Amino acid sequence: MQYGKFSLVILVTTLIINSGACAQVRTYPDLGTTPSAEQLKDWDISINVSGDELPPGSGIASQGETIYMQRCVGCHGQNLEGTSLGKPLVGGQGTLGTLTPKKTIGVYWPFATPIWDFINRSMPPNLYNIPVDPSQKLTADQVYALTAFILYKNNIIAENEVMDRETLPKVEMPNRDGFIPTNLDDVLDYRGRGCRAGTCP
Amino acid sequence: MSDRRRFLKSSAAVIGGVAVGGIKPAVAQRMDDTSGEYWSLGYEPNTPDDPRVYGQRSRYVTSLRTYNPKRTRATDDIHTPLQDIEGFVTPAPLHFNVNHGSAIPDIDPSTHKFMIHGMVDKPLVFTMEELKRFPSVSRFHFVECSYNAAPPERRYPDATVARTHGQTSCSLWTGVPLSVLLKETGIKDGATWIVAEGGEAKKRTKSIPLSKALDDAIVAWGQNGEPVRPEQGFPLRLVTPGYEGPANVKWLRRIKLGAQPWIAHADNPGHTTLRPDGKGRWFEFEMGVNSVITRPSGGQQMPGRGFHPITGLAWSGGGAITRVEVSTDGGRTWDDAQLEGPAHRFAHTRFYMPWKWQGGEAVIMSRATDEHGDVQPSLHELNQIYGVQTDYWLKIKDSRGHFNPIQPWRITAEGSITNAVWEI
Known part of the structure; x- marks a missing residue:
């Protein structure tokens, strides 16, 4: 208990600071309501690259292949080569510096978590905004499995590698350093990084 | 159909093409008395059938938007006829339109909700009615597709200015500054980004610097004096002045604050451009002069x-x-x-x-x-x-x-x- 008294001071200080934040004065207190925990959970589908917003669940490539052949193959093709309805999900190695660049997941995407986010958010496509039967919506496990399948078919992870909220953010994508500026913290200062008249360095 | 209604229809057929102004009242009649048959023109006055309650342009005016010939089922892009525009405001029906993978959603404003959460002191949900009770601003801003006037659009010698540059339009946007709403939620230390999300099926999102959100972004429900058009985001859109089109998120339903960008699809791989050496540029934000x-x-x-x-x-x-x-x-x-x-x-x-x-x-x-x-x-x-x-x-x-x-x-x-x- 060497640090007991010291911890108490920190705790009390923290409480004071936090209560100060909660007591923040609103100019229009009548307008707006506090969302319920359920509403926040339902709506909050954004997944950042740290992965700390990823839900529980897991999947591997072979499970993903089964789902792919049922739900995705019609647009993205038997070998993920793409069709007129869906983009290619593999191939394109060595094309980025040519006149026919292919911006596939394996060649172009710098992070793996956006694959999960995009499948969860937008797949299968619902062009006409038709209300979806909840039973048809992909589950978190299915999205992990599909993500694992795509990563495996791009030779980025092994066939039996489990994708979940711990492993997926750690997947190193081949084109992670393919964007300028490379460091996300340097992106914010548009003019400071030399962007002028519509063109960035 | 009521008897009166049927009579109106049949008399309209008899009258045919006679213009409204050509009919003279037989007796003096108050203009707001719509009971007399004098007004029998084939439609109920003060209903959407009445062509005078929402004005029409002259039949001699034929300016129309034109599709991008390369449009796909998913984008369906259509361009503003810039050659016909007077002044600097684009009429809402002639505003360019691009949709990415979702048809225009049919959103009932009475049930639409907009949430701000993430790194805030107090997350809040607003109804449209509540949003409109905040102090509002009206500002002229263009919205431009980041691919406006791109090389493929300018490839053809016979290209019109609608084809080459018709993916920019300018409106008077009315709404509440996002900074006003963020003052209500409070902002936690360390927050530097927002992600804005649309309410269409595809729920497209875009990461935007918090500094822009606090500077001049508008949560807008008005366009040129009318509600924002469905294809422009009815009932609510984000306007980020001068930023590329996707940052002006339509059918806005949610904004989350955080400490890093989210790498939404519209951040990457979408809306990045390759240099000849194969490196990509990302987060280019501002449309060039x-x-x-x-x-x-x-x-x-x-x-x-x-x-x-x-x-x-x-x-x-x-x-x-x-x-x-x-x-x-x-x-x-x-x-x-x-x-x-x-x-x-x-x-x-x-x-x-x-x-x-x-x-x-x-x-x-x-x-x-x-x-x-x-x-x-x-x-x-x-x-x-x-x-x-x-x-x-x-x-x-x-x-x-x-x-x-x-x-x-x-x-x-x-x-x-x-x-x-x-x-x-």
Whole structure:
């Protein structure tokens, strides 16, 4: 208990600071309501690259292949080569510096978590905004499995590698350093990084 | 159908094409008395069937938007007829429109909700009714697709200005500044980004710096004095003045604050552009300083020699347009055009220069400067920045966003006008 008294001071200080934040004065207190925990959970589908917003669940490539052949193959093709309805999900190695660049997941995407986010958010496509039967919506496990399948078919992870909220953010994508500026913290200062008249360095 | 209604329909058939103004009342009648048969014109007054309650343009006015011939089922992009626009405001029905993978959703404003959460002190959900009770602002801003005037759109000698530059439009947007709403939620230390999300099936999102959100972003429900059109985001859209189109998220339902960008699909791989060395540019945000002559322009025919003003539009994601120069000799000499003021920040600005066409060949072009002193580049200057020759733009099988070189139009001795962007 060497640090007991010291911890108490920190705790009390923290409480004071936090209560100060909660007591923040609103100019229009009548307008707006506090969302319920359920509403926040339902709506909050954004997944950042740290992965700390990823839900529980897991999947591997072979499970993903089964789902792919049922739900995705019609647009993205038997070998993920793409069709007129869906983009290619593999191939394109060595094309980025040519006149026919292919911006596939394996060649172009710098992070793996956006694959999960995009499948969860937008797949299968619902062009006409038709209300979806909840039973048809992909589950978190299915999205992990599909993500694992795509990563495996791009030779980025092994066939039996489990994708979940711990492993997926750690997947190193081949084109992670393919964007300028490379460091996300340097992106914010548009003019400071030399962007002028519509063109960035 | 009521008896009265049936009578109205049949009398309309008899009256046929007789114009409203051509019917004279037999007896004096109050204008607001709609009970008499005098008003029997085939529709119920004060209903949506009544053509006078929502005004129509003349049948002699035929200006229409035009589809991008390369549109896909998913984008369905349609362009503003810039050559027909007067002043600097785009009528809402002629605003360009691109949708990415979702048809326009049919959202009931009475049930629509907008949530702000994440790194805030107090997450809040607002109804439309609540949002409209906040103090509002109305500001002129353009919204431009980041691929407006991209190389594929300018590839054809017979391209019109609608084809080349018709993915920018300017409206008076009305709404509550996002900064006002963020003052209500409070902002936690360390928050530097927001992600804004639409309510369509695909729920497209875009990461935007928090500094922009606090500076001048508007949560908008009004467009040119009316509710925002469904294709523009009804009932609610985000307007981020001067930022590329996708940052102006339509059908806005949610904004989350955080300490890093989210890498939404519209951040990457969407809306990134490749350099010739294969490296990508991302988060380019601001649309570059730009201008184009809209009259005379591609596909038009000079009506004859003599006085023929040159007019067009200039705009910049950097702020206000401060200068537009016009050349009528292919860029050898330049004269200052007159700006129709006031030049609003992040808005289309109309420019004008008197000119006499002598009947010979001429190449006309415009060059804009904005409040930062940034000058619209020539294609030659852009080639130098990229380290490429002009044919690179014609051969590359990948579109280039934020492509804003000067647009020359060639007027032949016969008075026909063609796209000369690759010739200068």
